Amino acid sequence: MNLTLRIWRQHGPEDKGRMVTYPVQDVSPDMSFLEMLDVLNERLILDGEEPIAFDHDCREGICGMCSLMINGEAHGPQRGTTACQLHMRQFSDGDTIDIEPWRARAFPVVKDLVVNRNAFDQIIAAGGYVTAPTGSAPEAHSVPVPKADADAAFESAACIGCGACVAACPNGSGMLFTAAKITQLSLLPQGQPERYTRVIGMVDAHDEAGFGGCTNIGECASACPKGIPLNTIGRLNRDYLKATAKRAGS
Amino acid sequence: MDLYTEGDPIADTRAPDGPVETRWERHRFEMKLVNPANRRKMTVIVVGTGLAGGSAAATLAEQGYQVRSYCYQDSPRRAHSIAAQGGINAAKNYRNDGDSVHRLFYDTVKGGDFRSRESNVHRLAEVSVNIIDQCVAQGVPFAREYGGLLDTRSFGGAQVQRTFYARGQTGQQLLLGAYQALERQIGLGNVEMNARHEMLELVLVDGRARGIVVRDMVTGEISTEMADAVVLASGGYGNVFYLSTNAKGCNVTASWRAHRKGAYFANPCYTQIHPTCIPVSGDHQSKLTLMSESLRNDGRVWVPKAKGDQRSPREIPEDERDYYLERIYPSFGNLVPRDIASRAAKNVCDSGRGVGPTGLGVYLDFADAINRLGRKAIEAKYGNLFEMYERITGEDPYEVPMRIYPAVHYTMGGLWVDYDLQSSIPGLFVIGEANFSDHGANRLGASALMQGLADGYFVLPNTLANYLASSGPLDKVDASHPEAVAARTEVEDRIKRLLAINGDRTVDSFHRELGQIMWEHCGMERSEAGLRKAIDEIRALREQFWQRVRVPGDGEGLNQSLEKAGRVADFFELAELMCIDALHREESCGGHFRAEHQTPDGEAQRDDDRFAYVAAWEYTGTGEPVLHKEDLTFEYVHPTQRSYK
Numbered sequence: 066m067n068l069t070l071r072i073w074r075q076h077g078p079e080d081k082g083r084m085v086t087y088p089v090q091d092v093s094p095d096m097s098f099l100e101m102l103d104v105l106n107e108r109l110i111l112d113g114e115e116p117i118a119f120d121h122d123c124r125e126g127i128c129g130m131c132s133l134m135i136n137g138e139a140h141g142p143q144r145g146t147t148a149c150q151l152h153m154r155q156f157s158d159g160d161t162i163d164i165e166p167w168r169a170r171a172f173p174v175v176k177d178l179v180v181n182r183n184a185f186d187q188i189i190a191a192g193g194y195v196t197a198p199t200g201s202a203p204e205a206h207s208v209p210v211p212k213a214d215a216d217a218a219f220e221s222a223a224c225i226g227c228g229a230c231v232a233a234c235p236n237g238s239g240m241l242f243t244a245a246k247i248t249q250l251s252l253l254p255q256g257q258p259e260r261y262t263r264v265i266g267m268v269d270a271h272d273e274a275g276f277g278g279c280t281n282i283g284e285c286a287s288a289c290p291k292g293i294p295l296n297t298i299g300r301l302n303r304d305y306l307k308a309t310a311k312r313a314g315s
Numbered sequence: 316m317d318l319y320t321e322g323d324p325i326a327d328t329r330a331p332d333g334p335v336e337t338r339w340e341r342h343r344f345e346m347k348l349v350n351p352a353n354r355r356k357m358t359v360i361v362v363g364t365g366l367a368g369g370s371a372a373a374t375l376a377e378q379g380y381q382v383r384s385y386c387y388q389d390s391p392r393r394a395h396s397i398a399a400q401g402g403i404n405a406a407k408n409y410r411n412d413g414d415s416v417h418r419l420f421y422d423t424v425k426g427g428d429f430r431s432r433e434s435n436v437h438r439l440a441e442v443s444v445n446i447i448d449q450c451v452a453q454g455v456p457f458a459r460e461y462g463g464l465l466d467t468r469s470f471g472g473a474q475v476q477r478t479f480y481a482r483g484q485t486g487q488q489l490l491l492g493a494y495q496a497l498e499r500q501i502g503l504g505n506v507e508m509n510a511r512h513e514m515l516e517l518v519l520v521d522g523r524a525r526g527i528v529v530r531d532m533v534t535g536e537i538s539t540e541m542a543d544a545v546v547l548a549s550g551g552y553g554n555v556f557y558l559s560t561n562a563k564g565c566n567v568t569a570s571w572r573a574h575r576k577g578a579y580f581a582n583p584c585y586t587q588i589h590p591t592c593i594p595v596s597g598d599h600q601s602k603l604t605l606m607s608e609s610l611r612n613d614g615r616v617w618v619p620k621a622k623g624d625q626r627s628p629r630e631i632p633e634d635e636r637d638y639y640l641e642r643i644y645p646s647f648g649n650l651v652p653r654d655i656a657s658r659a660a661k662n663v664c665d666s667g668r669g670v671g672p673t674g675l676g677v678y679l680d681f682a683d684a685i686n687r688l689g690r691k692a693i694e695a696k697y698g699n700l701f702e703m704y705e706r707i708t709g710e711d712p713y714e715v716p717m718r719i720y721p722a723v724h725y726t727m728g729g730l731w732v733d734y735d736l737q738s739s740i741p742g743l744f745v746i747g748e749a750n751f752s753d754h755g756a757n758r759l760g761a762s763a764l765m766q767g768l769a770d771g772y773f774v775l776p777n778t779l780a781n782y783l784a785s786s787g788p789l790d791k792v793d794a795s796h797p798e799a800v801a802a803r804t805e806v807e808d809r810i811k812r813l814l815a816i817n818g819d820r821t822v823d824s825f826h827r828e829l830g831q832i833m834w835e836h837c838g839m840e841r842s843e844a845g846l847r848k849a850i851d852e853i854r855a856l857r858e859q860f861w862q863r864v865r866v867p868g869d870g871e872g873l874n875q876s877l878e879k880a881g882r883v884a885d886f887f888e889l890a891e892l893m894c895i896d897a898l899h900r901e902e903s904c905g906g907h908f909r910a911e912h913q914t915p916d917g918e919a920q921r922d923d924d925r926f927a928y929v930a931a932w933e934y935t936g937t938g939e940p941v942l943h944k945e946d947l948t949f950e951y952v953h954p955t956q957r958s959y960k
Contacts, residue, residue, distance in 0.1 A: 077872055095596040097707075103601055103823070110821045110867050110876065118873055120389060124564040124602045126703065127487055128393040143706070150706050175533055176873045182509070186390050190502030194495035195454045199374040199772045202452035206409070209463025219456040220480060222488060234734055255454045278738070 066092040066158040071104070072117055075174055082174070084163070084271040093185050096139065096243035099124060099131065100163075101153055119178040126150040126290065129225035132232070133178060139229035139288040140204040147290045149229065169237035169277040184226050184274035185242060192266030193246040195255050214252045221248040223291045233288035238278030241285035244269050244301035245293045251304055261308035268305055318850070318939065323947040325931060330434035330734040333953055336416070339438040342734070347784035357783055360527055362514045366392030366764055368487070368548025368745025369493035370771030376500035378776060380942035384497070385512045385529060385541060387564055387878075392494040396551060396563040396767060400488025400607035402470055402478035403450075405443040410467060412477040416440045422473060424761060424952040426652055427727075427755020428905035428921065430582070430929070433951055434734055435752045442773040447479055449772055453492040455482050456955035457492040457697035469650070470609060470760045478761045483607050483699050487916060489764055491631045493771070495776035505868050513811075513878065516570045516590040516802040517545065517618070517743065524573075524743035526799060528738050528806045532878060537810075539794035539803050543783060544742045546775065548571060548767075550619035551748040552724035553586065555832025555886045555893065557837070558590060559723035560605040566882035567889050570730050570749050577754055578738040579931035579943060583693045583749035583889065587758055587906045589724030590656035593717075594676040602921050603722040604707055606679070607700055608760045611649045613684035613693065614717070616640050618677050622667035628678055628716050639663055647959040652905050654757045654919075655959060661682050661839045662917070664720075673719045681717035700707055721839060726894075727816040727906060729755040731931040731945075735778035736770060739931070741786070744779055751929070756905025796926055810870045813880045818863035822879045825860045829853065829890060830884070837894050842910040846898040850891055857887040886908070892940060899942065902926045914956070923954050 067090050075082030093100055099121050106116035122130040125148040133148040135141035141151045157164065162177065167267055172180040210218075222245070230241035247264055250256030256263070274276075286295035331338045331345075349357070357380050363373040364386040372384040386698040402750065406419040424431060447465070451457065458466040458480050468476035472503060481488040498543070500506040511532040518526035518539060526541035549569035553559035574580045591606045617636045624631065639659060641648040651659075660677050672675045685693050690713060701712045708718070729751040730738050736752070738745050747767040754762065792799070834851035836842075860883070868874045903912040903919035904926070912920045930944040 093597055093599060094871060096599045097601070100601050101601045104599055105821060107821050110865055111819070113867070115867055116876060118875055122388060122393055122564050123395060123398045123399055124563060125604050127398050127484065128388070130388060130393050145702070146706055150703070150708070152707065154709055177874060182389055186392070189495060190498040195452065197449070197452035198377045199776070202448040205448045206408070206464055207450040210459055211463050212459045212461050214362065215456050222456050222491065223484065227392065230704060250454050251454065253454050253456065255452055257620045261950060270887040277727070
């Protein structure tokens with residue numbers, strides 16, 4: 066396949082940035098999207114140009130490092146698929162493909178297609194855990210967990226923290242990410258003691274980090290490569306409401 | 316042999332004696348403790364945030380130490396432990412199927428082909444049960460039965476069901492548990508987290524590990540960080556093969572820099588080739604994807620009986636198929652350990668019966684399981700893996716058998732450590748895949764997660780305290796110490812040198828070529844002639860690298876080519892040591908198969924009289940490493956020829 070790529074180039078945080086066009090030839094349909102970029106980068110290096118910086122690591126859809134806006138869609142056109150798992154057979158000869166970084170206030174661009182997602186770590190640090198210091202755990206079978214709850218918790222825990230939800234949201238909101246962790250932990254007995262302080266802490270950290278508010282548009286859930294359901298945000302809202310009521314009452 | 320010299324044997328591993336099941340308990344009592352008030356005054360550097368590093372950093376911080384944590388990814392949550400699929404072993408015996416600490420110990424020593432240290436392995440089996448408790452308490456959503464209790468499955472060569480799992484994403488869930496514990500400590504101000512930082516040198520002061528030199532990968536700034544002790548949890552070196560199941564960024568640099576500063580590197584030739592990966596599709600291939608070994612519980616491995624059979628798999632009748640694992644290994648069948656399954660796949664492909672466009676593949680067929688259990692049951696167990704396979708290959712494994720081929724997956728070798736997980740440099744501790752300690756010559760499935768968390772949560776926090784308490788207050792040193800300045804200068808010079816070459820080949824082109832040499836001669840099967848050839852080729856290519864590599868840009872900001880160049884330069888040095896180690900070990904064991912040393916029916920032939928030792932290599936700088944042997948004694952699990960027939 067022969068393709069035309071239009072790629073966002075930005076030297077650093079202070080640079081304004083621009084789209085640059087690169088024709089690429091002889092792309093194999095069996096290549097992954099990132100392998101196509103590898104091939105282009107090899108060529109750019111030999112031509113004396115700077116290769117395109119992009120984040121990636123595991124290349125098997127689980128580390129959450131890859132983060133490309135492809136033709137305006139987070140991770141590209143294939144549902145439930147991260148950019149690293151997207152293969153070129155999803156495109157056709159002659160296509161023009163736009164490749165941009167995540168764009169959100171809370172995710173400033175570092176260089177080219179690389180953004181800073183440290184804000185997600187800050188949200189987790191503000192309560193996305195169970196306080197269980199090493200060595201203090203009771204025997205694992207002392208608290209049974211109904212299978213349905215464990216399965217639902219797993220579904221939310223499958224979040225890879227890539228930030229596609231934020232990139233897809235017109236408000237740049239990180240609510241789906243935040244709600245996924247809230248949901249996982251609030252479904253499990255181990256998460257109950259800190260349930261309400263957790264939701265307040267995490268939502269506050271979310272807002273402080275510069276993410277926008279949620280207005281129930283739902284772009285996040287349709288962009289999520291791991292299928293985190295939109296109703297997790299409903300669960301977050303319920304817990305948040307209860308938590309603020311408790312706080313007001315105390 | 317002409318390529319190395321032999322030095323003194325390793326006299327003391329610090330492993331306590333007495334009955335194996337009492338050693339850890341007694342050692343824990345005998346080790347010194349650090350007063351809680353004094354912990355606050357001590358700083359520990361932890362490099363890497365995978366299962367081992369993440370759990371260690373969180374635990375040390377909980378105990379009151381000042382922790383500085385480093386990772387090359389943009390967040391500690393992305394370390395490659397996250398990609399582990401299958402599960403984690405623990406001797407809980409919830410199934411009442413005859414499991415016990417002793418059986419897990421026995422299986423691990425035997426599975427490692429009698430090349431691991433009994434005392435370490437027993438400790439690992441002991442603390443395995445605490446790991447599950449810890450992870451459940453953290454809210455790790457393990458798979459459960461309808462009664463609400465934890466589900467387990469059998470995995471990779473085990474005859475008991477001791478593997479706990481969270482669908483096909485066990486590594487992810489365990490890592491997120493450790494990551495969340497770590498983030499809690501970061502939020503409390505007990506851990507200073509430095510993401511997108513790469514360790515490029517170790518700093519020794521008076522012979523002790525006292526700091527590291529790191530590069531901020533975003534700003535390019537080089538800085539020297541000092542501490543009371545350094546912990547490396549920087550993972551394995553499978554990417555020396557270029558193509559592996561490791562993440563693209565996985566590298567040996569932290570370990571190799573420590574090796575160059577005096578830490579022995581043990582058993583570098585022990586690499587695990589995983590039997591169930593998606594085959595290579597073309598020259599553009601940048602990495603290989605693992606299909607969890609759990610698939611072998613229900614999938615049947617076969618190739619056509621006839622050479623060059625080009626029919627589609629569904630058109631090949633039952634009696635023209637060779638279910639070769641079931642045929643050769645009737646008692647373990649498709650569940651033989653990884654090294655055996657991989658070599659069997661290589662053998663059938665070498666005999667011209669491989670499948671797929673390249674002929675380097677075998678079928679993993681679920682048709683029988685789907686008929687027996689129904690499609691829904693298979694979907695529930697393996698749905699995500701089947702989807703992943705289809706995304707990558709464009710083929711539907713519910714309809715057509717998967718094609719799989721072995722790929723480099725894990726490295727059992729690593730920096731040598733004693734029973735306390737301390738390297739041959741005082742104050743330098745090495746945990747997780749980065750050390751060599753527990754898996755011998757072959758790791759069993761679902762044991763990597765167990766070891767990473769055992770080291771990080773339960774072993775290191777005790778042994779590190781013992782070191783800090785025993786060494787007394789260390790002199791305060793800062794980045795202006797002459798040793799620290801010298802280390803930093805080395806790093807800066809190396810970066811300048813790489814940038815100045817400005818040649819005509821990319822870093823990746825060298826890395827790919829190095830990988831081909833290693834896969835060809837130091838992969839699934841090794842021979843003296845092949846290894847000698849590989850050493851010559853590696854040396855020649857390394858020389859070319861330092862003359863012809865082109866690293867664009869400068870060192871001032873984010874420069875991914877520069878990062879890769881530094882890592883590949885270290886892989887070149889490691890590759891040579893791996894080949895020397897493989898050449899010197901004139902026996903076959905576990906993941907190390909020497910063509911000259913096999914039984915009449917083609918199985919690995921160990922030579923316990925000559926090689927029942929750990930090969931710990933010392934760097935000398937002259938090109939000729941020095942071999943130090945640590946003799947292995949087996950008091951409990953007596954070496955036998957491994958047989959899975």
